[in-house]
Amino acid sequence: MKGPAVASADVTSTPLLTDLYQLTMLHGYYASGMEEIAVFDFFVRDLPPGRNFLVAAGLEQALDFLERARFAPAEIEWLRTLNRFPDDFLDHLAGLRFRGAVHAVPEGTILFPNEPLLRVTAPLPQAQLVETRLINLLHFQTLIASKAVRCVLAAPDRLLVDFGLRRAHGAEAGLLAARASYLAGFAGTSTVLAGPAFGIPVYGTMAHSFVQAHDSEIQAFEDFARAQPEGLVLLIDTYDTERGARRVVELAPRLARAGIRIRAVRLDSGDLARHARRVRAILDEGGLAETRIFCSGNLDEYALRALLAAGAPIDGFGVGTRLDTASDAPYLDCAYKLAEYAGIPRRKRSEHKATWPGRKQVYREYDDRGRMRRDHLGLDEVAAPGRPLLEPVMEGGRRLFARRPLAALRQHLVEELARLPEPLRALDPGPPYPVEIHPALAKLAAEADARAG
Amino acid sequence: MKGPAVASADVTSTPLLTDLYQLTMLHGYYASGMEEIAVFDFFVRDLPPGRNFLVAAGLEQALDFLERARFAPAEIEWLRTLNRFPDDFLDHLAGLRFRGAVHAVPEGTILFPNEPLLRVTAPLPQAQLVETRLINLLHFQTLIASKAVRCVLAAPDRLLVDFGLRRAHGAEAGLLAARASYLAGFAGTSTVLAGPAFGIPVYGTMAHSFVQAHDSEIQAFEDFARAQPEGLVLLIDTYDTERGARRVVELAPRLARAGIRIRAVRLDSGDLARHARRVRAILDEGGLAETRIFCSGNLDEYALRALLAAGAPIDGFGVGTRLDTASDAPYLDCAYKLAEYAGIPRRKRSEHKATWPGRKQVYREYDDRGRMRRDHLGLDEVAAPGRPLLEPVMEGGRRLFARRPLAALRQHLVEELARLPEPLRALDPGPPYPVEIHPALAKLAAEADARAG
Numbered sequence: 015m016k017g018p019a020v021a022s023a024d025v026t027s028t029p030l031l032t033d034l035y036q037l038t039m040l041h042g043y044y045a046s047g048m049e050e051i052a053v054f055d056f057f058v059r060d061l062p063p064g065r066n067f068l069v070a071a072g073l074e075q076a077l078d079f080l081e082r083a084r085f086a087p088a089e090i091e092w093l094r095t096l097n098r099f100p101d102d103f104l105d106h107l108a109g110l111r112f113r114g115a116v117h118a119v120p121e122g123t124i125l126f127p128n129e130p131l132l133r134v135t136a137p138l139p140q141a142q143l144v145e146t147r148l149i150n151l152l153h154f155q156t157l158i159a160s161k162a163v164r165c166v167l168a169a170p171d172r173l174l175v176d177f178g179l180r181r182a183h184g185a186e187a188g189l190l191a192a193r194a195s196y197l198a199g200f201a202g203t204s205t206v207l208a209g210p211a212f213g214i215p216v217y218g219t220m221a222h223s224f225v226q227a228h229d230s231e232i233q234a235f236e237d238f239a240r241a242q243p244e245g246l247v248l249l250i251d252t253y254d255t256e257r258g259a260r261r262v263v264e265l266a267p268r269l270a271r272a273g274i275r276i277r278a279v280r281l282d283s284g285d286l287a288r289h290a291r292r293v294r295a296i297l298d299e300g301g302l303a304e305t306r307i308f309c310s311g312n313l314d315e316y317a318l319r320a321l322l323a324a325g326a327p328i329d330g331f332g333v334g335t336r337l338d339t340a341s342d343a344p345y346l347d348c349a350y351k352l353a354e355y356a357g358i359p360r361r362k363r364s365e366h367k368a369t370w371p372g373r374k375q376v377y378r379e380y381d382d383r384g385r386m387r388r389d390h391l392g393l394d395e396v397a398a399p400g401r402p403l404l405e406p407v408m409e410g411g412r413r414l415f416a417r418r419p420l421a422a423l424r425q426h427l428v429e430e431l432a433r434l435p436e437p438l439r440a441l442d443p444g445p446p447y448p449v450e451i452h453p454a455l456a457k458l459a460a461e462a463d464a465r466a467g
Numbered sequence: 468m469k470g471p472a473v474a475s476a477d478v479t480s481t482p483l484l485t486d487l488y489q490l491t492m493l494h495g496y497y498a499s500g501m502e503e504i505a506v507f508d509f510f511v512r513d514l515p516p517g518r519n520f521l522v523a524a525g526l527e528q529a530l531d532f533l534e535r536a537r538f539a540p541a542e543i544e545w546l547r548t549l550n551r552f553p554d555d556f557l558d559h560l561a562g563l564r565f566r567g568a569v570h571a572v573p574e575g576t577i578l579f580p581n582e583p584l585l586r587v588t589a590p591l592p593q594a595q596l597v598e599t600r601l602i603n604l605l606h607f608q609t610l611i612a613s614k615a616v617r618c619v620l621a622a623p624d625r626l627l628v629d630f631g632l633r634r635a636h637g638a639e640a641g642l643l644a645a646r647a648s649y650l651a652g653f654a655g656t657s658t659v660l661a662g663p664a665f666g667i668p669v670y671g672t673m674a675h676s677f678v679q680a681h682d683s684e685i686q687a688f689e690d691f692a693r694a695q696p697e698g699l700v701l702l703i704d705t706y707d708t709e710r711g712a713r714r715v716v717e718l719a720p721r722l723a724r725a726g727i728r729i730r731a732v733r734l735d736s737g738d739l740a741r742h743a744r745r746v747r748a749i750l751d752e753g754g755l756a757e758t759r760i761f762c763s764g765n766l767d768e769y770a771l772r773a774l775l776a777a778g779a780p781i782d783g784f785g786v787g788t789r790l791d792t793a794s795d796a797p798y799l800d801c802a803y804k805l806a807e808y809a810g811i812p813r814r815k816r817s818e819h820k821a822t823w824p825g826r827k828q829v830y831r832e833y834d835d836r837g838r839m840r841r842d843h844l845g846l847d848e849v850a851a852p853g854r855p856l857l858e859p860v861m862e863g864g865r866r867l868f869a870r871r872p873l874a875a876l877r878q879h880l881v882e883e884l885a886r887l888p889e890p891l892r893a894l895d896p897g898p899p900y901p902v903e904i905h906p907a908l909a910k911l912a913a914e915a916d917a918r919a920g
């Protein structure tokens with residue numbers, strides 16, 4: 015049943031990776047000649063329980079998609095086989111490109127509920143077609159960056175490495191989780207492809223299978239050390255953690271004579287705090303005070319906090335599954351909603367899902383010490399107190415600026431965190447940050463309601 | 468920072484989508500000349516809370532990967548820039564292909580903890596290199612199929628459609644969630660690309676933006692109906708659900724005169740049971756008894772059960788975010804573990820993570836009525852009571868059989884569900900299904916422990 019489309023399509027940029035209703039609506043717009051300018055916002059309605067703020071991420075991939083999205087001829091042919099769309103509409107689809115404008119907050123910006131991360135201004139069909147994939151890209155990286163930054167806040171002076179690829183939800187999730195966690199302050203990732211794709215440092219140790227495949231654990235350690243002498247990390251819990259540590263001590267002088275230093279040991283099971291203390295003592299007594307302890311195994315920000323609060327002598331953490339799946343809150347309640355069409359502000363009023371109309375802007379006020387004090391959700395054209403956060407990033411379907419290096423985005427988030435009110439830096443829920451609706455926006459909403467009445 | 472590898476690589480088949488430690492271990496094996504045959508199992512250690520069984524899925528994509536995995540020249544060049552691997556090893560990597568054997572249970576098979584879904588038998592470096600991506604592929608679809616089947620069990624006679632692409636974790640997750648949920652019994656998906664990719668029926672309605680973009684709701688309905696007269700579904704909750712339903716009744720005769728039938732209305736917000744009852748009454752009184760009610764909005768198996776238990780007159784459901792992210796249990800505790808190397812059975816004994824050695828087989832016994840009675844986790848070469856579930860699917864790196872059509876996999880799961888003990892079909896936790904360790908396997912484990920001593 016493999017059709018022609020998949021063979022030819024880049025899954026990450028085809029507009030066929032969308033919900034069918036986008037195409038049926040486009041057909042409706044086409045049939046009615048509705049091609050006026052539309053404005054859509056992408057925002058998060060509510061924070062998941064326990065979260066105090068969001069870290070905006072994914073803009074780079076969203077802009078890549080907008081620049082590259084187009085139907086391949088084979089995809090148009092596949093759509094024809096549905097007998098659902100007339101030929102003239104399919105010809106129109108074949109030529110469709112995104113030629114609109116985008117405003118967005120820089121990646122690494124801290125945001126709160128209802129504040130747009132991104133605003134699209136484009137002819138209605140163009141803005142509609144890109145909805146599903148834009149959400150898919152912005153949602154995931156924002157989800158992961160907002161989780162990863164909590165690990166960074168829980169263990170600010172430890173080495174944090176993303177280990178999550180294997181249980182991430184597919185290839186792209188693993189790759190983009192590496193990017194989002196690096197943006198949030200992780201030192202790097204175990205995902206090799208994230209190196210060439212994004213310039214992210216890659217880290218690696220060894221797995222249990224390497225030890226098991228050898229007839230003795232110490233032989234496995236020695237073989238591995240001689241093959242990978244740089245940045246050597248030995249995994250010591252395959253059979254018995256403390257015995258593994260003693261074997262490391264036994265092996266160390268032999269390796270030292272070959273000029274090989276054991277950089278760290280890794281623990282991956284059991285009570286990590288207890289094992290880390292015992293292993294630390296064994297290493298110290300064995301003259302390996304310089305050898306670090308690195309831990310992994312079902313970790314998240316809460317586990318990091320508990321281990322460090324217990325004084326566990328752990329120097330670094332591999333954070334995997336619970337990070338890459340954002341396991342305690344695996345989705346954000348986000349949306350991409352029409353705010354204006356043909357010059358008229360619009361909103362929906364569905365129960366618990368009402369949205370704000372118009373071309374919005376987020377204005378942020380700071381206190382004397384530079385800490386965030388209050389945001390205003392207002393209109394782009396009506397000045398409000400504070401600094402506007404959304405800036406133009408795309409015009410006529412082309413980026414306005416070169417790609418920002420990830421290093422700059424990481425630095426931006428460091429500065430944002432320094433401005434975050436102290437109670438919101440904690441893992442536990444803090445007081446809600448004030449986001450006030452500007453009177454000009456409230457007035458616009460009332461007018462839209464009266465019109466839709 | 469974009470390197471050459473990404474430009475040339477198919478992200479879904481490059482072995483560079485892996486953990487760095489796979490490459491460092493391969494280098495260790497290469498340096499020591501360790502290339503004997505290894506046996507690895509993929510299995511799930513424990514069920515997430517509330518789950519009674521697993522549905523195996525993802526084999527087709529796993530075999531695709533094994534057949535296609537190879538390093539592109541640009542990827543080898545990128546690895547060279549790490550200054551971590553010697554040239555002779557990189558030349559060796561460039562020529563590496565998977566030429567091993569695979570045994571697996573058919574997709575759609577019901578399994579329980581510790582039972583292998585798949586077993587790889589190959590020279591150690593080949594079997595090691597593919598670990599990360601094999602887990603990534605098998606884990607995700609098994610996760611989603613095991614969640615989706617619960618929706619099918621909760622609403623067996625309703626139309627179920629996957630709506631989850633936008634909040635799925637990236638492109639591949641959305642696409643493979645459509646496949647896994649269809650395998651589990653869903654009628655189809657809203658993800659268009661799943662049509663050409665897998666032959667899955669695609670479903671679509673309309674979004675709020677279509678209604679909002681029009682100056683009147685009824686005009687939006689009429690425009691949409693005239694453009695998409697076949698299988699027409701109107702979304703009626705943009706402003707006020709019951710008023711939307713009355714507008715549908717008002718519009719129906721006009722559409723009927725044009726030969727257009729309103730197939731269904733969709734509700735997406737508020738108290739769905741209450742709204743569905745009121746809408747049903749409005750439609751019935753308006754002569755639209757044939758018009759179905761379709762619901763969406765934060766649904767999962769528990770919501771479906773509650774709505775149907777309340778007698779809500781709902782004919783179909785769009786299940787999205789909570790399905791595609793498996794939100795109540797977004798990962799499975801799964802592993803790919805070495806069970807034999809160079810003819811010697813192996814196991815790890817890490818705390819709470821010990822594994823079973825040897826070339827294993829799952830034997831399943833049935834009662835007189837054909838219901839599953841008990842499984843035995845045993846050895847391939849030592850017969851045990853019941854039918855063996857793992858079968859050869861790949862030899863020398865090539866598939867032994869043509870692709871199985873998804874229709875056949877769906878049918879297989881239907882038969883599996885008919886054999887599942889009644890208490891395990893419930894959404895709530897049932898008694899654990901008995902999986903007994905065969906004495907021959909227990910003996911092998913004791914021998915492996917004695918050897919690893």
